[in-house]
Amino acid sequence: MRAVVFAERVATLKWLQETLPTALGLKPENVGLLHGGLSDVEQQSIVDQFKRGNSPLRVLVTGDVASEGVNLHAECHHLIHFDIPWSLIRIEQRNGRIDRFGQRQKPQITTLLLNPHNTRFSGDIKVLTRLMEREYEAHTVLNDVASLMGQYSVKQEEDAIRDVLLGKKDFEDVVGEPDADPDSGDLWDFLDFEALKNDQETESITVEKPLGLYSTDLDFLDEALNEAFGDPHKVLGWTVHAGHGLAELNPPVDLQHRLGYLPQDYLSERRVTERLKLATTVDAGTRELNRARESDDMSWPEAHYLGPLHPVLDWARDRALSEMSRSEVLVVRGDVDAAQVLLMGTLMNRRGQVVSKAFIAVDFPDPSNPTFCLSEPLEDLGEHLSSIGVDAKATNPGPVTRGSDLEVWWQCDDGHAFPARINYRCKQKKRTCPVDTGRMLLIGTNDLATKEPALVKDWDRERNGFSPSEVVPGTKSYAWTCKNGHTQHTSVGNRRRARGCTNCASAERVARGCSKTPPG
Structure with missing residues (x-):
């Protein structure tokens, strides 16, 4: 487990660095310190250490120098506010160091709120407590907190909260509520916040296929x-x-x-x-x-x-x-019944950037009347190109001979597509498919994970350096580690014949119910 601890003052940060190892039962090297007084190189070095999975750094004590532009979520999902900034924007910036895209765990954010014996400070603590509660409500509903105070500036928000602490202003007048009263004239009145809070279902979004001729x-x-x-x-x-x-x-x-x-x-x-x-x-x-x-x-x-x-x-x-000269254009040659022209229309802004584009297919059905055409807008260019056979594997070299060394795409009876030179393919007495014979990888068809789903339960990805879906079964030896911790290096064939780990009892082997012969 790792944690980020935020505090305002450098003196507080240094005190935390000295105190936390003893309080948490850690070694001094397990607690790091980050503040604006360090050089850029020193700051970057500490951040890099905190990101690494094998680093001894477990707790990062930092000031607001890390509240913007620093990603700390790679190995950490715990954040503690040791003291509370007087700005909703600053609070949100701090939380965003771990609560961001790519976080694999649910962020755990904690705020230290004291219960002072001296009543002189009880009002201050109450204001800061309500500030944190309001930030949480706004983040949950709006995913944005700046609009609550309407200042859009850390300095102006701090000044406003200072007036509240001095008794010059009322908290409710300074920090609005996400679910403001409908008659208040608030900027967000048009939204039904309660409905947003209670609505657990989201409408599915259709992701458009990327346009283009290439699959990858x-x-x-x-x-x-x-x-x-x-x-x-x-x-x-x-x-x-x-x-x-x-x-x-x-x-x-x-x-x-x-x-x-x-x-x-x-x-x-x-x-x-x-x-x-x-x-x-x-x-x-x-x-x-x-x-x-x-x-x-x-x-x-x-x-x-x-x-x-x-x-x-x-x-x-x-x-x-x-490589193309000004007198050259890209064309596709073919013997077709009727010609089709694909047109692309674009709308650009003043900077010349394309902001919208549309594709139109124009058909010329009558070769004797080239002025007559039919046009049709295309919703999905990629789907249209695939339907007419123009894709990444399309080849249009013109007439070729049996001795040509041109590499083109072929398709076997099972629908597997593969590249091969024309002269090589014509010389083959038995024209086999490289996917069927295991000479070419096709994930989902002949990869090890697909062919041997039982055996790959023991696949040691760390030692092999890649997943079983990235190789085809063959004679090469790979690393296998069973559930009992036995590691062996052997080929797929030997592993299949043994039905798993030879150090384990037959009943414990992962492929005990499988045939010793390779699957067809």
Whole structure:
């Protein structure tokens, strides 16, 4: 368990750092201190330590220097307000360090509220208690607290609360309620807050399919690099490790310039400008992120996740397009009964940014009358392209011979699509499918997790470094760890014949009811 403790004064922070180890039964290195008096390098070092899963740092004592722009949720979901700021905005900023997107646990936020013996301070504590209660109500209903006081400034909110503590203003006049009276003229009167509080059902949202001809960003990147460089492996050292969800290349100067917008500590720590490594699947990206969290000396993943907005995609697109001259256009040739033209209309703002776009299919059904056409708006471009056979696996090279070394896509009787050169395919006496023979991975069809669901219960992902869905069954040895803690290194075939761990009794083996022969 880890916790973040917020306090206002540096003297209070230092006192907490000295007191907490003894009070909590911790070692001094288990409690860290973060405040504005430290250098940027020292602050970043402490934050990085707190993010790592294997770091000895368990409690981070910090001031409001960490209340904005610092993510502390990677390994922590406990936050304590040792003292209370006089601003709803500041309270919300503090809570947002752990209560944010990517948090895997329910945030536990605690506020220290004293019960003083001296009645002189009881009114102050009452005001601050009501402030925290009002913040919780506003966050629950509105997910925004700034509108309650209408100041939209930490300094102005602090001044307003100071007037309440001095008795110059009433608390209710300064801090409004989320469920304000309908006749109050409040900004939020048009909302039914009680209905929002009690409504547990949310309307399902349909996620649109991404528009494009490529099923993955890696497919697009690979084809763009081949178009731009001819042989990207020779020119850039471009390598794809499909079984592990990774790809890498040596960035040229123009790509290095674009990568300069990424965090500088990431660029230097992982030497990205020398060798850029990409995680091309969600599983691979998660694996690399977890490794970084558990690392003693690295805070960034070795492989950067290849998402739709990654700068390497924009760079590859521009390099591929630059290979076309001004007199060239992209076309698809084919012997069709009637021609169809796809049009895209865009609406741009003054900055030239596209704010809306629409696609229209224009058909020319009568070749003898090219001026006659029929137009139809398209709701889903990707679905339309797939319906007419234009997708990532489409090839349109024109006439080819049996001896052509052009690599095209083929489809077996079972519907498995795979790439192969024309001359290689024509020379095969028995034209087998690489998916069926286990020479090509197709997740959900021939991967180990799909073929051997019982055996993979003992799969040791930590030792193997990848999931069983990323490999096909073969003769290679892998690490297996049973529920009793026995670790063995053996092939899938040997594991299947033993029906599990050979150190365990037959009745305890995970695949005891399975056949010793591989599934068909």
